[in-house]
Amino acid sequence: MAKRTMEEARELDRQDSLKDFREEFYIQPETIYMDGNSLGLMSRRAEQALIGLMDSWKAHGINGWTGGDRPWFYLPEELSAKMAPFVGAKAEEVIVTGSTTSNLHQILATFFRPEGKKTKILADELNFPSDIYAIKSQLELRGLDPELHLVSVKSRDGHLIEEEDIISAMSDEIAVAILPSVLYRSGQVLNMPALTEAAHRHGILIGFDLCHSVGAMEHDLHDWGADFAFWCTYKYLNGGPGSTGGLFIHERHFGAAPGLAGWFGSDKEKQFDMEHDMTAAVHAGAYQVGTPNILSMAPLAGSLELFAEAGLGRLREKSLKLTRFMMDLVDQELDGHGFRVANPREDGRRGGHVYLEHEEAARICSALKAEGVIPDFRAPKGIRLAPAALYNSFEDVYETIRILKKIMDEEAYKKFENKRGIVA
Ligand SMILES: *Cc1c(COP(=O)(O)O)cnc(C)c1O
Numbered sequence: 001m002a003k004r005t006m007e008e009a010r011e012l013d014r015q016d017s018l019k020d021f022r023e024e025f026y027i028q029p030e031t032i033y034m035d036g037n038s039l040g041l042m043s044r045r046a047e048q049a050l051i052g053l054m055d056s057w058k059a060h061g062i063n064g065w066t067g068g069d070r071p072w073f074y075l076p077e078e079l080s081a082k083m084a085p086f087v088g089a090k091a092e093e094v095i096v097t098g099s100t101t102s103n104l105h106q107i108l109a110t111f112f113r114p115e116g117k118k119t120k121i122l123a124d125e126l127n128f129p130s131d132i133y134a135i136k137s138q139l140e141l142r143g144l145d146p147e148l149h150l151v152s153v154k155s156r157d158g159h160l161i162e163e164e165d166i167i168s169a170m171s172d173e174i175a176v177a178i179l180p181s182v183l184y185r186s187g188q189v190l191n192m193p194a195l196t197e198a199a200h201r202h203g204i205l206i207g208f209d210l211c212h213s214v215g216a217m218e219h220d221l222h223d224w225g226a227d228f229a230f231w232c233t234y235k236y237l238n239g240g241p242g243s244t245g246g247l248f249i250h251e252r253h254f255g256a257a258p259g260l261a262g263w264f265g266s267d268k269e270k271q272f273d274m275e276h277d278m279t280a281a282v283h284a285g286a287y288q289v290g291t292p293n294i295l296s297m298a299p300l301a302g303s304l305e306l307f308a309e310a311g312l313g314r315l316r317e318k319s320l321k322l323t324r325f326m327m328d329l330v331d332q333e334l335d336g337h338g339f340r341v342a343n344p345r346e347d348g349r350r351g352g353h354v355y356l357e358h359e360e361a362a363r364i365c366s367a368l369k370a371e372g373v374i375p376d377f378r379a380p381k382g383i384r385l386a387p388a389a390l391y392n393s394f395e396d397v398y399e400t401i402r403i404l405k406k407i408m409d410e411e412a413y414k415k416f417e418n419k420r421g422i423v424a
Pocket of ligand 1: 099100101102128130131180184209211212232245
């Protein structure tokens with residue numbers, strides 16, 4: 001392979017048709033942000049959308065629910081229509097609501113119906129802890145012991161989950177399968193259409209956690225036939241800390257009574273009739289609970305515009321080039337320094353970040369931060385580096401690896417303790 005160089009990085013940046021989007025973001029001087037998969041950066045559009053919302057509160061008070069430029073009563077549905085293309089859904093199949101975890105609770109409360117011998121939930125042992133907590137608590141609410149009723153597919157190597165292992169675990173005792181689209185550590189993309197088809201052959205409902213794929217790649221949830229999906233909007237979608245999450249319910253399930261009911265799940269025409277018998281909406285909006293977190297969804301109105309302009313296809317193409325460039329540089333520059341690239345190398349199986357493992361990962365991350373590079377440490381020895389296609393450049397990637405090499409050559413990480421901070 002030809003040596004990869006800074007000149008090449010600059011040339012790739014010159015040719016990059018998405019390069020102007022970087023100007024839309026607040027990028028701190030002297031820093032290289034490689035953590036867009038944990039919390040995306042703030043864009044000017046997101047900021048303007050939030051300010052606009054604050055102004056409507058200032059100007060209209062209560063009348064902002066139905067008046068002003070962006071009536072709050074309809075904001076979740078307005079944003080859902082904009083969000084639907086991100087996951088390959090019809091507008092009515094998506095609702096911007098809740099958080100990843102609360103949306104998973106809603107899905108299980110609604111669709112997990114243990115019956116006869118179909119009483120188990122299938123997940124994987126590398127899943128994000130919050131998803132597992134939600135699944136276990138939902139089992140416990142039905143009086144089912146998680147030790148017996150949570151089937152957890154094992155990883156062969158501690159990083160990847162083989163689709164064939166998931167499919168082998170799809171017994172006729174499984175009622176629902178909950179899996180990630182992209183594994184949060186190794187960045188492995190699961191084959192969602194194949195898993196959906198296999199689940200349905202076994203009479204299993206299947207749903208995906210899209211936290212690490214939404215905004216990073218395209219999805220076709222409707223056509224794949226997935227039953228449901230849920231995600232956050234503060235990672236690649238840059239909605240801001242705690243921004244409102246998303247929920248997809250395939251239209252074939254419309255009309256299913258919400259397991260966790262609340263008045264914002266009502267048919268909007270009927271909501272203010274104030275009846276004690278709920279008339280639920282007949283679309284994904286039925287699975288909203290209380291008053292929408294309007295201020296936490298406002299930035300999305302601006303942020304989603306940027307994605308619509310850039311196009312997910314172009315973003316994914318650039319993202320794959322960025323992570324390829326990074327892996328090549330790791331191989332070229334860091335050989336002999338004890339790193340292992342633990343994400344899948346194939347384009348089709350690789351999400352939006354590179355995942356390195358190193359025994360000294362915690363303090364290497366501290367040393368990177370001291371040099372202005374913001375990585376994402378995952379205990380005990382993972383370093384996630386996410387070059388975001390909307391605002392990172394090839395030069396950022398080159399610089400990140402150059403600085404990492406300097407830290408290793410000079411053993412600068414030894415100045416730090418090898419332990420994690422409270423948020424890591
Ligand atoms: C980020 C993330 C979460 C976070 O859940 P919240 O309810 O948004 O706090 C859950 N699952 C996965 C896979 C994640 O990556």
